[in-house]
Amino acid sequence: MERKVSVDDPSVSATVDDKVDELLQTISTTADSKSQISLYFTETKPRKAWFSKSEEEICWEEWLIDIQSKIGKTER
Numbered sequence: 001m002e003r004k005v006s007v008d009d010p011s012v013s014a015t016v017d018d019k020v021d022e023l024l025q026t027i028s029t030t031a032d033s034k035s036q037i038s039l040y041f042t043e044t045k046p047r048k049a050w051f052s053k054s055e056e057e058i059c060w061e062e063w064l065i066d067i068q069s070k071i072g073k074t075e076r
Contacts, residue, residue, distance in 0.1 A: 027069045039063040
């Protein structure tokens with residue numbers, strides 16, 4: 001099953017790209033490493049109280065992506 005995701009908000013897209021680049025920099029400087037990317041998809045909903053209104057952020061989906069990198073002896 002192939003899943004494609006798109007984002008219409010340029011600031012969200014830029015943040016994701018920055019975090020992925022940061023992770024790739026860490027992985028490229030370490031011989032063998034294990035990492036994890038956590039993505040949380042949220043929405044803001046109004047919360048009504050007796051005399052006030054506020055907002056709460058509700059997580060409706062969470063992705064945990066495990067990454068393991070290994071660099072061969074000839075590549076070090």
